[in-house]
Amino acid sequence: MDxxxxxxxxxxxxxxxxxYTTRRINRDQNFQLLGGTLIPKAGDLVxxxxxxxxxxQRLELVTSRRASLYEEDEIVVVYGNRYAPDQFExxxxxxxxxxxxxxxxxxxxxxxxxxxxxxxxxxxxxxxxLADDKGYRINLSxxxxxxxxxxxxxxxxxxxxxxxxxxxxxxACANLVKGFVRQGIKVAAAKxxxxxxxxxxxxxVDAGADPVFDFVDAGYVSTYRVHRDVLLxxxxxxxxxxxxxxxxxxxxxxxxxLLQRETARLFAIPEFTDWIDGVVFAANDALxxxxxxxxxxxxxxxxxxxxxxxxxxxxxxxxxxxxxxLPVYHTxxxxxxxxxxxxxxxxxxxxxxxxxxxxxREEVG
Amino acid sequence: xxxxxxxxKIHCRTxxxxxxxxxxxxxxxxxxxxxxxxxxxxxxxxxxxxxxxGFIAQAERYGAIIxxxxxxxxxxxxxxxxxxxxxxxxxxxxxxxxxxxxxxWLKIPPSPMHMFxxxxxxxxxxxxxxxxxxxxxxxxxxxxxxxxxxxxxxKYPYGIKSTLEWxxxxxxxxxxxxxxxxxxxxxxxxxxxxxxxxxxxxxCFQGLNRIERAERWTAAARALGRAYNIPTDFKMESIPNxxxxxxxxxxxxxxxxxxxxxxxxxxx
Numbered sequence: 001m002d003x004x005x006x007x008x009x010x011x012x013x014x015x016x017x018x019x020y021t022t023r024r025i026n027r028d029q030n031f032q033l034l035g036g037t038l039i040p041k042a043g044d045l046v047x048x049x050x051x052x053x054x055x056x057q058r059l060e061l062v063t064s065r066r067a068s069l070y071e072e073d074e075i076v077v078v079y080g081n082r083y084a085p086d087q088f089e090x091x092x093x094x095x096x097x098x099x100x101x102x103x104x105x106x107x108x109x110x111x112x113x114x115x116x117x118x119x120x121x122x123x124x125x126x127x128x129x130l131a132d133d134k135g136y137r138i139n140l141s142x143x144x145x146x147x148x149x150x151x152x153x154x155x156x157x158x159x160x161x162x163x164x165x166x167x168x169x170x171x172a173c174a175n176l177v178k179g180f181v182r183q184g185i186k187v188a189a190a191k192x193x194x195x196x197x198x199x200x201x202x203x204x205v206d207a208g209a210d211p212v213f214d215f216v217d218a219g220y221v222s223t224y225r226v227h228r229d230v231l232l233x234x235x236x237x238x239x240x241x242x243x244x245x246x247x248x249x250x251x252x253x254x255x256x257x258l259l260q261r262e263t264a265r266l267f268a269i270p271e272f273t274d275w276i277d278g279v280v281f282a283a284n285d286a287l288x289x290x291x292x293x294x295x296x297x298x299x300x301x302x303x304x305x306x307x308x309x310x311x312x313x314x315x316x317x318x319x320x321x322x323x324x325x326l327p328v329y330h331t332x333x334x335x336x337x338x339x340x341x342x343x344x345x346x347x348x349x350x351x352x353x354x355x356x357x358x359x360x361r362e363e364v365g
Numbered sequence: 366x367x368x369x370x371x372x373x374k375i376h377c378r379t380x381x382x383x384x385x386x387x388x389x390x391x392x393x394x395x396x397x398x399x400x401x402x403x404x405x406x407x408x409x410x411x412x413x414x415x416x417x418x419g420f421i422a423q424a425e426r427y428g429a430i431i432x433x434x435x436x437x438x439x440x441x442x443x444x445x446x447x448x449x450x451x452x453x454x455x456x457x458x459x460x461x462x463x464x465x466x467x468x469x470w471l472k473i474p475p476s477p478m479h480m481f482x483x484x485x486x487x488x489x490x491x492x493x494x495x496x497x498x499x500x501x502x503x504x505x506x507x508x509x510x511x512x513x514x515x516x517x518x519x520k521y522p523y524g525i526k527s528t529l530e531w532x533x534x535x536x537x538x539x540x541x542x543x544x545x546x547x548x549x550x551x552x553x554x555x556x557x558x559x560x561x562x563x564x565x566x567x568x569c570f571q572g573l574n575r576i577e578r579a580e581r582w583t584a585a586a587r588a589l590g591r592a593y594n595i596p597t598d599f600k601m602e603s604i605p606n607x608x609x610x611x612x613x614x615x616x617x618x619x620x621x622x623x624x625x626x627x628x629x630x631x632x633x
Contacts, residue, residue: 304592314569325588333518338526342517342538349539350594 005135006033006128008047016047016074017067019106020060020198021221024143033128034137035096040079042092043140043221045130046108048075051098054122055087055114060105064198069122076130077106078140080221082195083260086165088121089113091225096126105196107221144219147233148240151275155188155242156249156347159279161267161296163288164257168308168331170200172282173253174207175331179340180249181208187249188242190214192234193262194255195222204251207335211245213238223255223262231265235272249344258295273301277351280343282308282331286319293324302354304346307331370471372397375417380466384440386459390467391417391431393424399473401429401629408484408508408611409445409560411435416483419615423625430471434463436489445488445510446522447496450530457493477502479628483611484508484560491546491582492522498540505624507549508575508609510560511567512582515541515589523566542590545598547627548579551607551614558609575609 008031018027022045033047040046050073058066059075069075082090082102090102090109100111100121111121130138158176162169173189180187189209191200196216204212215223218237220230242250256263266272279296281303283289289306296303304326310316311330321328333339368376373394380386403424405416413435424431436444436456443449444456464475478501482490487509494501495513515538516524520531527534555574557563571578583601590597604620607613614620 302594304594321588322584325584325591327516327585327588327592330518336518336526338517342525345539346592353594 003034003036003038004128005131006035008033008130012074013047013076016076017059017069018062018076019078020062020064020201021078021080021106021140021196021216022076023062024140024216025138026143030133031138032131032133032135034131034135035128038096038129039094040092040096040126040129041139042080043219044079045076045138045140046079046096047127047130048077048108048124049073049127050075050101051123051125054100055119056101056104056122058104059101060198064202066104074127075101075106075124077101077108077124078196078221080107080109080195081224082107082109082222083224083256083262084165084195085256086115087118088115090121096128098123098125100124103195103197103222105198107195139219140216140221141219145213145217145237145241148236151236151239151243153243153246155247156277156344156351157252157275158249158343158347159252159254159276160282161254161258161263161279161292162256162282162308163284163292165255166309167257167284167288168282168311169253169255170203171331172280172307172334173251174203175334176251176280176340176343177204177207177209178335179337180251180344182335182337183341183344185249185344186210186247187251188212188245188247189251189253190238190242191253191255192238193223193231193266194253195224200253209251211242213241217241226262228265228269231262232269232271235266235269235275239275249347258292267296267299267301273299276302277354278305278347279303280305280307282306283320284309286310286316286323289320290323293326302350304350305329305343307334368470375414377414378466378470380459380462382459382462384454384459385437386434386440386463387413387437388432388434388463388466389414389417390433390471391421391424392471393428393430395425396428397430398428401427402467402473402478403429403431403625403628404478404480405431405433406480406482406486406489407433407435408486410611411438412611415611420621420625423621427625427629429625429629430473432463432467434460445485445492447489447492451532456489457496460493476500479503481505481624481628482507482509483614484510484609488512494544495525495536495541498537498544501544503545503628505547505549505627507604507614508551508554509548509579510575511562511571511578514571514582514585516585519570523570538589539593539595542586542593542595542597542599545627546586546600547624548583548599548601549604549614549623550576550579550601551609552603552605553608553613556608560609
């Protein structure tokens with residue numbers, strides 16, 4: 001294997017645009033650039049040059065500010081797999097040859113598929129992997145939160161799942177957080193699956209959740225094509241970290257639709273499902289709501305309300321209510337104190353019933 | 366107020382207070398089962414005494430006392446919504462005075478109650494039960510014109526959200542949903558008659574007639590019950606050939622019996 005080391009000037013790195021996905025990496029260290037016949041791994045940091053702008057003309061920085069990109073800009077992004085039905089499918093390439101920027105949060109990948117309505121992905125050329133002063137490549141896993149074996153405290157846990165990407169899950173999560181905060185309830189929040197994106201993370205922060213995490217904090221740039229054990233690691237790590245802050249409620253967003261492989265896999269992990277007190281389902285239309293509620297109910301998951309994009313239409317709301325037999329809350333109404341207090345009361349009531357029927361559920365793990 | 370209860374007779378009692386409230390009581394001729402008090406609430410025709418007459422046969426058969434409050438129009442113009450605001454003309458509070466008087470006069474426990482309400486009385490009843498879910502054991506609502514939906518996104522009396530007129534509302538929906546509830550509608554009560562509230566707000570959310578509104582309200586209660594994971598007993602039944610007139614319901618022979626069967630079935 002032919003590996004080349006090149007010292008990196010701090011000034012050069014300071015001028016580069018560091019993507020959101022690199023937010024846990026300590027930049028006050030000496031870096032080297034690793035080149036040659038290397039095989040990148042998911043989570044590896046890469047310094048790349050922008051060759052030709054495509055779909056993503058802005059890059060989310062570590063602050064979540066969307067910075068404009070220019071050709072020949074140098075960016076620090078992370079190799080990862082990308083699953084986005086409305087945009088791209090990408091995988092980690094097996095070389096450092098030119099590839100694509102497949103997510104605004106800063107994910108470098110080999111492009112496999114793209115949605116008809118989006119432009120082709122921005123072209124980038126990797127200049128090398130980032131390595132520390134000893135020559136070890138820097139991976140997100142090197143800056144992750146500590147692994148956890150169990151979750152000690154048991155707040156109320158509310159999960160938001162949906163029919164697909166862009167079904168209203170993130171908005172619903174943020175509004176749920178806001179509604180709880182308005183009641184004086186202490187809320188922690190996290191996104192357990194998906195692709196690293198600052199907008200989703202910031203939406204939860206802006207709504208008032210504290211602390212807020214996503215899988216990047218557990219050392220993963222995305223969850224596409226990860227093993228079940230990785231999903232369990234994310235559940236335990238982020239679950240323990242949030243619980244240790246002793247919130248009253250934890251709000252969790254699960255990315256994409258229920259049919260997405262890793263999402264379905266997550267909902268088959270008992271450590272996760274036993275932890276949940278309620279699921280709010282976000283749907284684009286009534287038929288999707290029916291399918292999602294049936295899917296969750298068939299797995300005995302405690303789905304108790306419907307929300308999402310469909311709630312923009314009163315008639316779609318009525319259809320969903322009639323066919324699913326569950327309350328349908330307008331996505332924006334979730335931020336109202338009046339609605340939120342009933343969501344909380346519902347969650348608490350279900351949790352108490354569950355505790356009575358299954359008293360030994362103090363710890364997860 | 367003194368008056369010796371006489372079996373087989375309709376008594377009319379008056380409670381003096383901020384607003385005068387009258388009510389009628391029937392005590393069965395033969396035996397009285399102290400557990401069986403049947404409360405019936407009139408519609409906007411305010412025919413409380415007629416309600417008593419319509420249920421005397423069942424009262425005798427079940428040994429049930431009948432209590433029928435009368436909400437006079439001059440005192441309680443908005444009794445269906447319990448009042449015009451949280452502080453004005455509160456019909457539910459007047460009803461509580463009736464309960465207290467019944468309790469003291471007949472030495473019977475004031476709750477849990479078995480209740481029936483027709484039209485505006487059905488409106489009063491389901492709202493009273495939302496505010497006081499522990500007091501109502503079972504209820505039958507016949508042909509309410511519209512409802513308070515268990516929807517925290519809509520303001521009271523359309524939903525359960527607080528307003529300036531109704532501040533600081535807090536409902537125990539998990540208790541309300543556990544009240545076995547039968548909603549009766551006449552199978553010809555799908556007309557938009559002059560008494561039906563036809564505001565856009567109610568038409569678009571609750572439906573265009575009493576049957577649609579009953580269906581949607583019952584479904585909404587069941588849905589919230591499912592959300593709370595509470596096994597609810599909210600059901601709807603249709604009364605053949607009944608329009609919206611109270612007489613057309615009474616003309617269906619099993620009507621009164623159907624109500625008593627539902628309200629007192631657990632005691633049989």
